[in-house]
Amino acid sequence: MEWWIVLAIILVSLIGLMLLRIPVAFSFLFINFIAAYLIWGGEKGPELLITSIKSSLATFSLAPIPLFILMGEVMFHTGVAPRMIETVDKWLGKLPGRLSLLAVGGGTLLSTLTGSTMASTAMLGSTLVPNMKEKGYGNQMALGPILGAGGLAVMIPPSALGVLLASMGKISIAGFMIAILLPGLILAFLYAAYIILRAKFQPQLAPPYEIEEIPLHIKIKATLIYIFPLSIIVFLVIGLMFLGIATPNEAAAMGALGSFVLAIAYGQLTKESIVKILNGTMKISAMILLIVAGSNAFSQILSFTGVSRNLVQIIGGIEASTYLIILAMLLIVIIMGSFMESLSILMIVLPIFIPVAEMLGVNLLWFATLLLITIEIGTISPPFGTGLFVMKAVAPKETKMTDVYAASLPFIGLNLILIVILLAFPFLATWLPSLMAT
Numbered sequence: 001m002e003w004w005i006v007l008a009i010i011l012v013s014l015i016g017l018m019l020l021r022i023p024v025a026f027s028f029l030f031i032n033f034i035a036a037y038l039i040w041g042g043e044k045g046p047e048l049l050i051t052s053i054k055s056s057l058a059t060f061s062l063a064p065i066p067l068f069i070l071m072g073e074v075m076f077h078t079g080v081a082p083r084m085i086e087t088v089d090k091w092l093g094k095l096p097g098r099l100s101l102l103a104v105g106g107g108t109l110l111s112t113l114t115g116s117t118m119a120s121t122a123m124l125g126s127t128l129v130p131n132m133k134e135k136g137y138g139n140q141m142a143l144g145p146i147l148g149a150g151g152l153a154v155m156i157p158p159s160a161l162g163v164l165l166a167s168m169g170k171i172s173i174a175g176f177m178i179a180i181l182l183p184g185l186i187l188a189f190l191y192a193a194y195i196i197l198r199a200k201f202q203p204q205l206a207p208p209y210e211i212e213e214i215p216l217h218i219k220i221k222a223t224l225i226y227i228f229p230l231s232i233i234v235f236l237v238i239g240l241m242f243l244g245i246a247t248p249n250e251a252a253a254m255g256a257l258g259s260f261v262l263a264i265a266y267g268q269l270t271k272e273s274i275v276k277i278l279n280g281t282m283k284i285s286a287m288i289l290l291i292v293a294g295s296n297a298f299s300q301i302l303s304f305t306g307v308s309r310n311l312v313q314i315i316g317g318i319e320a321s322t323y324l325i326i327l328a329m330l331l332i333v334i335i336m337g338s339f340m341e342s343l344s345i346l347m348i349v350l351p352i353f354i355p356v357a358e359m360l361g362v363n364l365l366w367f368a369t370l371l372l373i374t375i376e377i378g379t380i381s382p383p384f385g386t387g388l389f390v391m392k393a394v395a396p397k398e399t400k401m402t403d404v405y406a407a408s409l410p411f412i413g414l415n416l417i418l419i420v421i422l423l424a425f426p427f428l429a430t431w432l433p434s435l436m437a438t
Helices: 003-019 024-039 044-057 064-077 080-091 098-111 117-134 139-155 160-168 173-179 181-201 216-242 248-265 271-304 307-316 322-337 342-360 364-379 386-394 401-424 427-435
Strands: none
Touching: 003 024, 003 307, 003 342, 024 044, 024 271, 044 271, 064 080, 064 160, 064 248, 064 271, 080 098, 080 117, 080 216, 080 248, 098 117, 098 139, 098 181, 117 139, 117 386, 139 160, 139 181, 139 364, 139 386, 139 401, 160 173, 160 271, 160 342, 160 364, 173 181, 173 216, 173 248, 173 364, 173 427, 181 364, 181 401, 181 427, 216 248, 271 307, 271 342, 307 342, 322 342, 322 364, 322 401, 342 364, 364 401, 364 427, 386 401, 401 427
């Protein structure tokens, strides 16, 4: 059977199973087992597949994923994050669009702790949107910044999706965590600049209001209590990797331990919260590991049938610049993101795109960073971006889905601007990793 027919059958079957609402991991595993049986010689095929799955999961490179998830669950269920947001609020003063800026500032800090887009969006939305509506904020300045800020959890380490992408793409996890840091901060800056400018030129969308003056010593005290300890955890995760003192596994373990110590110090670690933390961590980790298993098997099947090799040869024969080919790949991911969730996209495109990127000779850290941004765009892209539905769930009842769609568009545009910046200046993703101690 021709390789392109095999690829078409696999992709159509996968999409069909997903449309039937079969979980992503199970869809991939089912297709993998059928393909292994047909392609690898009957009953021996599934046996080889099981051996392959076992070897793909029995690796320490995946250990940071459950540890980062554990770290985020601790912050989410112990109430540490809301206090951090309150502290950021104390410093904003009378800046235009201050509540929208609070969403971006809070989202940036949350991103260093949770690593989860949905968790950040849910927390920021439930905390800030009611207050924004009470102060007369329009949907564009109430919902949009939270959608954008929630997506920062993908771009600012520790990012569970980033670890998964690096692991599946056989890229240095530590290097990739450092590579996405500067682009993530640039994106947060773009959000903040947009909010300030729009609030200044359209004040009706973010009306100014009276703010109680807070003495400097109170701001400093709150910062020392609620922000400074979090910066230590960030250093344990990112700093130790950057300095070459700890591996990604060790850094993730230190971060998880630090989050527990912090929750205990604040008196927020209860039996009930521990049960929720462990349940959430196990559920999400099991889902991600199943996806990793399915993805590795999927890559092997594509390789065995010649799909990956033939696609690389075809693309290598196209008379187009490297940038055009990369743009085409990114466009495919953005389109997929409008109706598929992030993990599904990763599983489908990585086995195909990474060999193509290697053939083009581009820096994989830079290419993976671009890929992660386009996946983030997908989480807030109409009509089916997952972040949109989380936002709708925590927004006031009168909020329509069209309001959420409209609010997301400017922030999709800002993400596209970041892609253009990185295409023009690749060193923004490669400079920090080049400084890492080895």
